[in-house]
Amino acid sequence: IAGITQAPTSQILAAGRRMTLRCTQDMRHNAMYWYRQDLGLGLRLIHYSNTAGTTGKGEVPDGYSVSRANTDDFPLTLASAVPSQTSVYFCASSDGERGADTQYFGPGTRLTVL
Amino acid sequence: GQNIDQPTEMTATEGAIVQINCTYQTSGFNGLFWYQQHAGEAPTFLSYNVLDGLEEKGRFSSFLSRSKGYSYLLLKELQMKDSASYLCAAMDSNYQLIWGAGTKLIIKP
Secondary structure (H helix, E strand, C coil), rough: CCEEEEEEEEEEEECCCCEEEEEEECCCCEEEEEEEEEECCCEEEEECCCCCCCCCEECCCCCCCCCCCCEEEEEEEECCCHHHHEEEEEEEEECCCCCCCEEEEECCEEEECC | CCCECCCEEEEEEEEEEEEEEEEEHHHHHEEEEEEEECCCCCCCEEEECCCCEEEEEEEEEEEEECCCCCEEEEEEECCCCCCEEEEEEECCCCCEEEECCCCEEEEEE
C-alpha cells in the first residue's frame, strides 16, 4: 500500500506555462486537500474536496484549479504559472467527508517557476 | 482573524525534555493537531486533542487548554532523530486546519 503518491517530485517551469501536479491515494479516503508550503509560513490550503465530484476553495485558490472525478485522484492545475507560485506543494487526504479526521500527506512536489 | 503562534526555533540537548508551545485563535474549534516534519519530507501526524488535558503517547505528550487557546507538545528523552519542525494546527468550525509556521527543533549532543 503506497498511501499517497505525488508526481512529479520536482519541476522547473517557465512562467506562463500550464502545469498539472498529480496526486493519487489508495486509502479510499473521502476528503483530499492541496496545500502549499513556503518558508516562514504555515501550510496554506489551496483547494479541497470533501468527496468525489465536489471541490471547494481554500485560503489561496487564485491561479489554481482542481477536479475530483473519482475517489483516488485529485490533480492540481496551474493554468499559467507565475514566479509567486514557486513553492512546495503537498497533497493530503483524510477518511471522513467532514469531521476532525487526521490528514495524511503525500511526499510533496517542489515547483520552481522562472 | 484566525491565527496560530508558535516559536520559530528551539534548541535542546539529547536526553533532555523540551516543551513546544502553541496558541491559537480560530472561528470555532474542532481540535488541535501536532505534526512532525523532517527537512525535505512530508508532515506526519503526532497527536490530536479536542478535550482539555494531557494525552500521552510514548515519549511524546500533548496538552490542550480550550479556555486559554493554548496547547503544548512535550518531548521527553530527546534523541537526535527528533530534530525536525513541529507543526501546530487548529481545526476551525468548517473542519479546515489552520497551520502555524512550525517550530524548528535543534537537538545537540
